[in-house]
Amino acid sequence: MLDIKSLTLEELREEMEKLGEKSFRAGQIFQWMHEKLAESFEEMTNLPLSLRQKLSDHFQYTGAKLVNMQESAIDGTRKYLFEFGDGSLVESVWMKYKHGNSVCISSQVGCRMGCTFCASTLDGLERSLLPSEMLEQVYAITRHTGERVSNVVVMGTGEPLDNFDNLLRFLSLLTDEKGLHISQRNVTVSTCGLVPKMRELAERQLQITLALSLHASNDEKRRKLMPIANSYSISELMEACAYYFERTGRRITFEYSLVGGVNDSKEDAQELSGLIRELNCHVNLIPVNPIKERSYVQSEKNAIQAFKNKLEKNGINVTIRREMGRDIDGACGQLRRRQKALQQEVAK
Ligand code: SAH
Numbered sequence: 467m468l469d470i471k472s473l474t475l476e477e478l479r480e481e482m483e484k485l486g487e488k489s490f491r492a493g494q495i496f497q498w499m500h501e502k503l504a505e506s507f508e509e510m511t512n513l514p515l516s517l518r519q520k521l522s523d524h525f526q527y528t529g530a531k532l533v534n535m536q537e538s539a540i541d542g543t544r545k546y547l548f549e550f551g552d553g554s555l556v557e558s559v560w561m562k563y564k565h566g567n568s569v570c571i572s573s574q575v576g577c578r579m580g581c582t583f584c585a586s587t588l589d590g591l592e593r594s595l596l597p598s599e600m601l602e603q604v605y606a607i608t609r610h611t612g613e614r615v616s617n618v619v620v621m622g623t624g625e626p627l628d629n630f631d632n633l634l635r636f637l638s639l640l641t642d643e644k645g646l647h648i649s650q651r652n653v654t655v656s657t658c659g660l661v662p663k664m665r666e667l668a669e670r671q672l673q674i675t676l677a678l679s680l681h682a683s684n685d686e687k688r689r690k691l692m693p694i695a696n697s698y699s700i701s702e703l704m705e706a707c708a709y710y711f712e713r714t715g716r717r718i719t720f721e722y723s724l725v726g727g728v729n730d731s732k733e734d735a736q737e738l739s740g741l742i743r744e745l746n747c748h749v750n751l752i753p754v755n756p757i758k759e760r761s762y763v764q765s766e767k768n769a770i771q772a773f774k775n776k777l778e779k780n781g782i783n784v785t786i787r788r789e790m791g792r793d794i795d796g797a798c799g800q801l802r803r804r805q806k807a808l809q810q811e812v813a814k
Pocket residue numbers: 579581583584585620621622623624625626656657658659677678679721723752753754755756757797798
């Protein structure tokens with residue numbers, strides 16, 4: 467069955483035509499799904515009952531079941547665990563900032579990129595998410611909190627550029643003026659660095675922010691942390707970033723997870739400066755969140771500060787990521803892993 471929540475308004479009009487319905491119905495249905503955030507066809511009370519019936523015969527209506535939610539006592543950050551129709555589990559995070567509410571969504575169930583410090587990739591990729599399933603994470607959280615979401619970051623489980631077409635469709639629906647109408651400038655997509663897709667994204671000339679997970683200042687070190695570094699060199703990445711800026715005018719964000727004794731020395735900071743000095747960019751330093759399956763440790767407080775100072779001295783814009791929801795934490799992907807382990811235990 468066709469996934470109705472992943473259709474553009476134009477496509478929905480065509481579908482209505484095929485069903486012998488008036489095309490204005492498409493606008494009504496679109497509004498119910500993407501603005502009023504209806505959870506079912508039954509809620510669409512300005513549609514005739516017969517049409518609602520027809521819709522449920524013809525289309526799949528994506529929903530996300532809330533399985534678990536943890537709220538931080540420190541800063542109100544919430545971690546949501548959702549389940550889709552096929553039993554797939556994904557994590558999403560809600561963060562409250564002074565400038566608005568931000569949601570971090572997953573783009574895939576699991577991940578096949580294999581970064582060695584990341585919990586989301588330990589069991590590989592189960593499947594990619596549909597556009598409607600990415601949207602539904604934002605919608606379900608909006609319903610649950612009763613508050614508007616102003617920022618969306620695609621930084622949860624999965625590699626968004628490994629799910630490229632669905633990602634683009636998601637972005638288009640999320641920012642549609644007839645939907646939640648989230649500004650493109652308030653959307654960030656984070657990638658481990660799939661160079662051809664970064665370039666393809668640049669061609670679309672969207673006003674979203676591209677974040678590149680760099681995590682190392684030379685290819686040798688990067689290959690130890692991220693298998694994708696075997697496919698694309700840092701110099702290819704830098705060229706793709708420059709191209710993204712050239713096409714979109716959007717400043718690149720570099721994410722750099724600091725791992726104690728691995729990539730956090732002053733020499734690393736110096737080498738990193740050399741790489742990115744020419745680019746219009748911002749560096750986000752993330753103290754690594756240790757996962758129990760690996761032996762990585764966080765950098766010392768003063769090493770983090772020294773790293774930051776070095777970049778600043780070199781004229782680079784840098785922030786240390788505030789650790790939100792430290793008390794509910796466990797690294798990204800761990801809530802999902804715990805739930806899966808629990809379910810497997812019950813199934814035994
Ligand atoms: N696949 C995308 C988006 C998901 S990961 C990407 O690689 O960018 C979001 C960010 O969190 C990435 O920068 C990733 O490298 C980082 N990350 C993953 N696990 C981490 C951990 N345990 N500690 C710190 N950062 C982590």
